[in-house]
Amino acid sequence: MKVEQISIFIENKTGRLAEVARVLGERKVNIRALSLADTSDFGILRLLVDDTALALTTLKEGGFTVNRTEVVAVEVPDRPGGLCSILQVLDECEINVEYMYAFVERNAGNAVIIFRFDDADNAIKILQQKEVSILSGDKLYSL
Amino acid sequence: MIWNDEFETLPREALESLQAKRLKQVAERVYATVPFYRQHFDKHGVKPEQIKSLDDLQRLPFTLKQDMRDNYPYGLFAKPLDQIVRIHASSGTTGKPTVVGYTKRDIDNWSELMARSFVAAGAHRGDVIHNAYGYGLFTGGLGAHYGAEKLGASVIPMSGGNSKKQLMIMQDFGSSILTCTPSYSLYLAEIAAEEGIDIRSLKLRVGILGAEPWSEKMRDEIEEKVGIKAIDIYGLSEILGPGVGIECIEAQSGLHIWEDHFIPEIINPETGEVLPEGEQGELVITTITKEGIPMIRYRTRDITRIIAEPCICGRTHRRLERMCGRSDDMLIIRGVNVFPSQIESVLMDIEGVEPHYQLIVDRDGNLDTLEVQVEVNEQTFSDEIKVLQGLSKQIEKVLKDLLGISCRVRLVEPKTLARSEGKAQRVIDNRPKT
Numbered sequence: 001m002k003v004e005q006i007s008i009f010i011e012n013k014t015g016r017l018a019e020v021a022r023v024l025g026e027r028k029v030n031i032r033a034l035s036l037a038d039t040s041d042f043g044i045l046r047l048l049v050d051d052t053a054l055a056l057t058t059l060k061e062g063g064f065t066v067n068r069t070e071v072v073a074v075e076v077p078d079r080p081g082g083l084c085s086i087l088q089v090l091d092e093c094e095i096n097v098e099y100m101y102a103f104v105e106r107n108a109g110n111a112v113i114i115f116r117f118d119d120a121d122n123a124i125k126i127l128q129q130k131e132v133s134i135l136s137g138d139k140l141y142s143l
Numbered sequence: 144m145i146w147n148d149e150f151e152t153l154p155r156e157a158l159e160s161l162q163a164k165r166l167k168q169v170a171e172r173v174y175a176t177v178p179f180y181r182q183h184f185d186k187h188g189v190k191p192e193q194i195k196s197l198d199d200l201q202r203l204p205f206t207l208k209q210d211m212r213d214n215y216p217y218g219l220f221a222k223p224l225d226q227i228v229r230i231h232a233s234s235g236t237t238g239k240p241t242v243v244g245y246t247k248r249d250i251d252n253w254s255e256l257m258a259r260s261f262v263a264a265g266a267h268r269g270d271v272i273h274n275a276y277g278y279g280l281f282t283g284g285l286g287a288h289y290g291a292e293k294l295g296a297s298v299i300p301m302s303g304g305n306s307k308k309q310l311m312i313m314q315d316f317g318s319s320i321l322t323c324t325p326s327y328s329l330y331l332a333e334i335a336a337e338e339g340i341d342i343r344s345l346k347l348r349v350g351i352l353g354a355e356p357w358s359e360k361m362r363d364e365i366e367e368k369v370g371i372k373a374i375d376i377y378g379l380s381e382i383l384g385p386g387v388g389i390e391c392i393e394a395q396s397g398l399h400i401w402e403d404h405f406i407p408e409i410i411n412p413e414t415g416e417v418l419p420e421g422e423q424g425e426l427v428i429t430t431i432t433k434e435g436i437p438m439i440r441y442r443t444r445d446i447t448r449i450i451a452e453p454c455i456c457g458r459t460h461r462r463l464e465r466m467c468g469r470s471d472d473m474l475i476i477r478g479v480n481v482f483p484s485q486i487e488s489v490l491m492d493i494e495g496v497e498p499h500y501q502l503i504v505d506r507d508g509n510l511d512t513l514e515v516q517v518e519v520n521e522q523t524f525s526d527e528i529k530v531l532q533g534l535s536k537q538i539e540k541v542l543k544d545l546l547g548i549s550c551r552v553r554l555v556e557p558k559t560l561a562r563s564e565g566k567a568q569r570v571i572d573n574r575p576k577t
Binding site: 005007009010011016037039041042044046063064065066067069098099116 | 519520521524525526527528531532553554555556557
């Protein structure tokens with residue numbers, strides 16, 4: 001039930017983000033979601049794309065440092081309190097979140113929250129017990 | 144084992160009086176035969192007659208690499224060409240190479256010193272010496288070759304390159320001693336692994352490695368990966384070629400410099416002042432037996448110290464500590480001497496970090512600042528900010544402990560820093576010139 005995410009090391013200098021977008025666009029890789037974590041020197045760009053393998057080789061050929069990480073995509077109703085309900089479950093079960101980001105589905109009226117956990121397998125098990133909706137990779141990439 | 148018992152174990156007193164005698168002779172010889180030295184001595188107001196003891200060496204002026212360039216190609220030769228039997232040259236990365244010439248006797252002496260060096264490194268007759276130093280204008284190949292023949296070992300004149308063939312010959316011919324650069328020995332180990340050859344199981348016993356700076360860390364790596372004892376050899380074409388100094392296999396600590404042929408001094412590279420024994424500074428060498436192109440107080444730019452304590456091997460010739468850098472690379476940051484090579488060895492010590500780096504020196508108000516740019520690669524890259532920041536902090540801490548000054552580590556994208564083929568620009572000094 002895990003989803004593959006690509007992380008890219010980006011130096012803080014003009015044009016690097018545009019370069020990532022350009023090489024992916026040229027190879028017709030579609031970005032489903034992204035988040036950028038930054039420090040004063042560098043940033044880490046995290047992407048969910050429709051073709052992870054193609055994106056990885058494309059970026060490596062373009063000279064970027066990339067790696068593949070596994071994250072968990074959780075679906076919640078797009079209404080007030082939706083996020084809170086999930087976070088409470090995680091809190092109760094003492095599941096630590098490394099980072100997270102979210103986006104809204106176009107049609108279904110749901111929000112998708114991407115979590116990076118210390119221990120993804122354990123987190124998935126607990127979330128499933130609590131009947132939280134977890135999206136598979138195939139489903140997510142084709143949203 | 145010792146090749147030349149008489150001279151290698153000469154009591155210090157006898158050795159020093161031999162040096163004084165030879166110094167006097169060489170000062171007279173160059174003054175009489177090399178117009179450059181005559182003018183140079185005259186300009187510094189010193190006559191060869193004033194050179195009577197080793198202490199008088201300090202009266203003589205230094206000779207620089209630039210002096211060799213200015214007198215290109217044969218201007219510093221002390222013998223006419225009809226007595227020069229060999230000419231070598233060092234690659235000039237900028238402009239003309241520096242040219243050296245050897246008389247028949249110089250070649251004999253060089254062979255003798257290389258034979259001593261081989262034996263000090265644990266080689267003997269019956270060894271198969273696999274000589275992968277380049278043959279040609281570079282002194283490495285022929286220098287080691289003649290020494291190996293003098294020793295009576297079987298020498299394979301491999302020269303560099305064609306690594307698969309090198310490995311085949313090593314296997315089939317039973318090479319027991321490898322002479323090459325330290326980095327090439329590691330490269331051979333890599334190629335062997337790719338070819339499915341267990342290089343550790345070959346007959347190779349000792350590597351005599353030089354012609355580029357390397358570290359203790361690298362020695363450990365070579366000994367582990369190639370399965371040999373790795374011996375550091377020192378030399379430079381301006382002085383002789385390989386065989387100016389070598390570590391003995393007994394101690395593997397410091398390189399014996401053959402003091403019956405060379406007089407080493409350590410100076411402050413800034414002021415030229417001779418430093419007390421044991422202090423670190425720039426190595427200056429005077430050749431006292433060379434005929435073709437004698438060198439008077441040649442500034443090698445190599446940074447080392449002289450170890451005067453007797454060595455367990457029994458040789459009386461003093462040792463030079465492993466070269467720790469070059470004085471022309473030395474940076475003074477907040478009053479502290481910093482060598483790029485020190486930073487490189489720190490980076491090599493950290494798992495996964497590649498020794499590709501750049502140093503940016505600047506001034507903030509009155510304070511020098513040092514930024515170390517380190518490339519992130521797939522091994523060190525983490526998806527989590529805290530891991531990357533932890534890596535920067537770790538490098539900053541190790542550098543602080545080593546250098547005594549704090550610096551800032553900045554992680555950069557791979558391949559943004561120049562590769563060290565030839566002369567990589569490791570340092571960018573943005574400080575205003577005073």
